[in-house]
Amino acid sequence: MMEWIAALVPALLTEHAPAVLVVAPLLLAAVAALMPEGRSAWAIALVGTLVSAVLSIVVAVDVQTGGVVSYALGGWEPPVGIEFRADALNAALLLLVSGLGLLSVVYALPSVADEIEPHKRALFYSAFLVCFSGLLGVAITGDAFNMFVFLEISSISTYVLVGMGAGQDRRALTAAYNYLILGTIGATFFVIGVGFLYMATGTLNMADIATRLPDLSGSRVVQAAFAFIIVGLGLKAAMFPLHLWLPNAYAFAPNFVTIFLASTATKVAFYTLIRFLFDVFYPDAAFVQASFVWVFAVLGVIGMIAASVQAVFQSDARRLLAFSSVAQVGYMMLGLGMGSAAGISAGLLHLMNHAMMKGALFMALGGFAIRFGVRRISDLNGLGRTMPATAVAFTIAALSLVGLPATIGFWSKWYLGIAALEQGWWWALAAIIISSILAFFYAGRLLLAVWIAKSPEHHGVPARARSPMMMIVPLWILAAANIWFFFDPEPLLALARAAADAAITGAGQ
Amino acid sequence: MVELIAERFNFIVVIILMMTGLYAVVATGNLVKRLVGLSLFQTSVFLLYITLSNVAGGLPPILPADAGYGGEGGHGGDAAHGGDAAYGEAAAQGTDVIYSNPLPHVLILTAIVVGVATLAVGLALVVRIRETYGTIEDEAINRADYAIDSEEKSS
Numbered sequence: 001m002m003e004w005i006a007a008l009v010p011a012l013l014t015e016h017a018p019a020v021l022v023v024a025p026l027l028l029a030a031v032a033a034l035m036p037e038g039r040s041a042w043a044i045a046l047v048g049t050l051v052s053a054v055l056s057i058v059v060a061v062d063v064q065t066g067g068v069v070s071y072a073l074g075g076w077e078p079p080v081g082i083e084f085r086a087d088a089l090n091a092a093l094l095l096l097v098s099g100l101g102l103l104s105v106v107y108a109l110p111s112v113a114d115e116i117e118p119h120k121r122a123l124f125y126s127a128f129l130v131c132f133s134g135l136l137g138v139a140i141t142g143d144a145f146n147m148f149v150f151l152e153i154s155s156i157s158t159y160v161l162v163g164m165g166a167g168q169d170r171r172a173l174t175a176a177y178n179y180l181i182l183g184t185i186g187a188t189f190f191v192i193g194v195g196f197l198y199m200a201t202g203t204l205n206m207a208d209i210a211t212r213l214p215d216l217s218g219s220r221v222v223q224a225a226f227a228f229i230i231v232g233l234g235l236k237a238a239m240f241p242l243h244l245w246l247p248n249a250y251a252f253a254p255n256f257v258t259i260f261l262a263s264t265a266t267k268v269a270f271y272t273l274i275r276f277l278f279d280v281f282y283p284d285a286a287f288v289q290a291s292f293v294w295v296f297a298v299l300g301v302i303g304m305i306a307a308s309v310q311a312v313f314q315s316d317a318r319r320l321l322a323f324s325s326v327a328q329v330g331y332m333m334l335g336l337g338m339g340s341a342a343g344i345s346a347g348l349l350h351l352m353n354h355a356m357m358k359g360a361l362f363m364a365l366g367g368f369a370i371r372f373g374v375r376r377i378s379d380l381n382g383l384g385r386t387m388p389a390t391a392v393a394f395t396i397a398a399l400s401l402v403g404l405p406a407t408i409g410f411w412s413k414w415y416l417g418i419a420a421l422e423q424g425w426w427w428a429l430a431a432i433i434i435s436s437i438l439a440f441f442y443a444g445r446l447l448l449a450v451w452i453a454k455s456p457e458h459h460g461v462p463a464r465a466r467s468p469m470m471m472i473v474p475l476w477i478l479a480a481a482n483i484w485f486f487f488d489p490e491p492l493l494a495l496a497r498a499a500a501d502a503a504i505t506g507a508g509q
Numbered sequence: 510m511v512e513l514i515a516e517r518f519n520f521i522v523v524i525i526l527m528m529t530g531l532y533a534v535v536a537t538g539n540l541v542k543r544l545v546g547l548s549l550f551q552t553s554v555f556l557l558y559i560t561l562s563n564v565a566g567g568l569p570p571i572l573p574a575d576a577g578y579g580g581e582g583g584h585g586g587d588a589a590h591g592g593d594a595a596y597g598e599a600a601a602q603g604t605d606v607i608y609s610n611p612l613p614h615v616l617i618l619t620a621i622v623v624g625v626a627t628l629a630v631g632l633a634l635v636v637r638i639r640e641t642y643g644t645i646e647d648e649a650i651n652r653a654d655y656a657i658d659s660e661e662k663s664s
Binding site for chain 1: 531534544547551613626627631635638
């Protein structure tokens, strides 16, 4: 089907697809900002995400048939010019970001109309398009400094989007402020690291850096660069001890923003970590090897358990899911820390699965919120009877989060467990099981409230309510994907394996 | 010792600025002061980049007006007359022009724009926080939010 869509795109556009898929939403953001009201701005956002999604498919098809796609911006050949470069890893990420971006924009119209004041809606969609374009830029660029610029384009607009939650809850403002401080520190650390790399190698093209680093792996400058880059990107990806900005940002942002961020932003940051660890830095160097085991695996495991424990004790439903997101980042870090092809592909599989399940969960919470203003877990009481369509999808995604069979969450944990055993890491397998049990408890708290607890009495007989069709459809697409890919995991597995192979063989080759 | 300091003077300044900025971000509870610290931290990085673009004895990386852009070493003798004589002669040789690296300056122009944008968004958020909470002190804000929480529980 992907080939069929790609064949529809005119040849001129196909040729410039890597650049247009980033630039189109950026330009449309300016148009959206000029719109007088929210609905037309929404239509523009829909067009922007749709164009990017189609062009991502074009790039992905190109990568499948012809290997690495390299696009020289402005005709300046790399390594002198800025290069957009897509291999299987980039292609998987582009598909993920643009696909979930498209779904969440479809969802956005009623949700944003409910939460954002009318005169701010056009600007809100504009900020979203800037953020979307920035994330795609990070996912496709082959230039280290360019990556910093795109990271900041997406981050700065994210701070704005999170702050827009202030209409519902004023704590969104402090959440956005704290995110801004930590996010900027992270980005600055990253740019210091890139500066050191430039100092050592004299180039900013990531593939070019990669070819020069093996000779320099004893250099202190390179090691310092490594430390700065890992901390900086770890902050952006909400790696365990650096996750403090995430729970509040997710809990108080508008629902649509939380859906989009939870399913894309940290994923993109995680991708940059993989890119730097395996492609830019020489993975056989002693300091990189040491970081796999002693930084990523250990912090991943601690994060999986500690954040899950925190999730169990939350009273705000979205904060609970946010802590669970931190724990899920822990799973991905563990996969990364194994440093083997199996580990990385398991981590990437979980990355894609987690985007689908968390997207569905936050969409369902948004659906509850638009009818009943739900925030706390106790507000969910009895919603299984009043809003069955949303509640069933919510349940599917929650079970997927726990990792029960018949949902894709099971495959994530299965492959991660197998990869851990291949390494002989029994403790990692134990941690996965403990964390899954904790997930069972926190997901169980949500599901108990939805299905078992009595609905509040004082409203009389609970009337059936339904969230708008435009919210139900994307929600059910994701929920159905959670089940579909359990029975047919091969496309996702192939995507994850190809991406992991691309990561390991590296940009240098 | 003096020589060591003189050699690395820029880097020492960078580190002092960087640590001052980072410390200010962590230590103060005032939201505006925190942004000031953050800006200082970012600015130190600009200085780091500019420092590493310096080449010992390098000329400003400006092509003389009549040298043209074909800097592949094939100018021939035309480039030698007029303009900056020293530069022109070296350019005529095609190889041993020593000039400072212009790339970090360009990068930092971009980074400055990013820094300004971040500061603007940060200050806008502080203005909104001041309007909503009536304070820009971290502790007072936390106290105000805690009051909300306990109200919700009691009602």
